[in-house]
Amino acid sequence: MAIPDKCDIADPALSGAGRRRIEWAWQEMPVLRELMARYSREQPLKGIRLSGCLHITTETANLARTLKAAGADIVLCASNPLSTQDDVAAALVEHYGIPVFAVRGESTERYYRHIDAALDHQPVITMDDGADLVSRIHQSRPDLVENMLGGTEETTTGVIRLRAMAAEGALRFPVIAVNDAMTKHLFDNRYGTGQSALDGVIRATNILIAGKTFTVVGYGWCGRGIAMRAKGHGANVVVTEVEPLRALEAVMDGFRVMPLVEAAALSDFIVTASGDKHVVDKIHFEVMKDGCVLANSGHFNVEINIPALEALAADKQRPRKSVDEYRLPDGRRIRLLAEGRLVNLAAAEGHPSAVMDMSFSNQALCAMHLATQTQRLDNRVHGVPVEIDQEVARLKLAAMNVQIDTLTSEQTRYLSSWQEGT
Missing domain, CATH: 3.40.50.720 (NAD(P)-binding Rossmann-like Domain)
Structure with a gap:
């Protein structure tokens, strides 16, 4: 695995411990494992430059591995100065060949320097947790807008910022609100x-x-x-x-x-x-x-x-x-x-891997949705397509060995008709 030329991490020597923790989390992320197996063959993100401003945790590492397996050329920076797990950042660089610009406890100046480094990657898709990449592009890097396919947003705070931008007519490319997926906010946010x-x-x-x-x-x-x-x-x-x-x-x-x-x-x-x-x-x-x-x-x-x-x-x-x-x-x-x-x-390690499995599966599938659209989406905040949300739920149930009923043809017809009543 080639080690990236450009990165900024605390200590490469931490990479072994980070790799072990990433693999531990991977055991609790069966939906992402299924997506990696599926899309490493199809490569729907081949040639797509993607920059992610996310919490650098074991779960994020497994999202990044999945995106890379699907063909993405990905760079990561932190979405919070105190959320980076330095061993994970080291492992991503040293063992998985993914450039990372993130150091736990970094100054505000260094934090934004890292965001700029991620944008120097010339992404066509952004992946945000707090809308800092999108905000930085609109405020300081308008040269990137023309080639943007769109972005995804992970958290409520970011969606609020993006909807404010859209309401003012300031949002210049489409963003999918992954936060609002039912398989995200019902489980990730709550549990x-x-x-x-x-x-x-x-x-x-x-x-x-x-x-x-x-x-x-x-x-x-x-x-x-x-x-x-x-x-x-x-x-x-x-x-x-x-x-x-x-x-x-x-x-x-x-x-x-x-x-x-x-x-x-x-x-x-x-x-x-x-x-x-x-x-x-x-x-x-x-x-x-x-x-x-x-x-x-x-x-x-x-x-x-x-x-x-x-x-x-x-x-x-x-x-x-x-x-x-x-x-x-x-x-x-x-x-x-x-x-x-x-x-x-x-002060802790963030959400359990099992719930981030659903959130990050939504992220991965929404990135693929943006990359494979034949016509660019409108410049506004979009919901996660229902079929993606349902697919994530279906895969999660299958991984949990839970089976559910299906409608009969009679029941399907009844739900789409109005003539029959009491």
């Missing part, structure tokens, strides 16, 4: 985030969750998963929301719902999953319970107003690897995890 966010909180603090008051900010699919898992750990779960339907759902699911300013005074843990800015703000810090643990499970580190917390604090120390403890003038302590970045990757 993946639910497990990995709690994993990050527990690894960072080693504080018992049972019996504590645990507030979840936002009750979308990610918030639902976090609340469900916190309840399973024995926490008294509070949900805060701005949308009445979601708030009502949380009540019906058995959770207490109240304004965050009230919850802040009661909470031992507060985890954000809103996708919005400064949802935890100065007014909340001012009433927060002593020792409250703050964590963010959204993509960007803007959900908690960290500058406001810094301004309020009289002192700051780091008692544990992923914990910054801010002491306020009145002696109260507020404990921020992972510098406010997504706690499941910055």
Whole structure:
């Protein structure tokens, strides 16, 4: 395997450990294994230059291997400065011949330099987790637009950015919202985030969750998963929301719902999953319970107003690897995890491989969909084609050895008719 000439990783010597972890994750990703076997023969991405701005994890490595097997010429950079697993980045370069520009803990300047390096690859397809590649192309690299076939987007935050661009008429090539696939948000967002966010909180603090008051900010699919898992750990779960339907759902699911300013005074843990800015703000810090643990499970580190917390604090120390403890003038302590970045990757290992198997299978199939279209899609945010979503679900069920019923011809006719009734 030829080692790429250009890359930027922390330590090539970590590659052996990274390779072993990548292979471990591969055992839990049967749908991607099936796609690799199928498309390594057909090579639908042959000659396609693809740049991915994704969390550099074992699961992402297996997506990249699948895309390369399908013929793609792929380069990767990180979609978050604290989510890179340096051993995985080394293995991708040293053992799989995939150029990577990602170092855990990289500065903001280096982070964007890596994005530019991925765009120097002259991609015709982008694969984003947060829309940073698409945003950078539109702001700084318009020369790339003409040859773009399109992009894919992995996460809610990125889809929000892209839809804002499309609404303003600024989006200059099509993007498929992989995040909105049923096999993505029903499973990855709920079960993946639910497990990995709690994993990050527990690894960072080693504080018992049972019996504590645990507030979840936002009750979308990610918030639902976090609340469900916190309840399973024995926490008294509070949900805060701005949308009445979601708030009502949380009540019906058995959770207490109240304004965050009230919850802040009661909470031992507060985890954000809103996708919005400064949802935890100065007014909340001012009433927060002593020792409250703050964590963010959204993509960007803007959900908690960290500058406001810094301004309020009289002192700051780091008692544990992923914990910054801010002491306020009145002696109260507020404990921020992972510098406010997504706690499941910055303080743990991210989502379990089994759910990323579905998400990344959607990514791979959507990239092939963009590459094989005879006519370019409109310049807007597109949903994942239903047939792709259904294929991923079918393959996952088969891998789990689960069989389901099929409609009879009579039932199919009935569902498409209107004449027959009571």
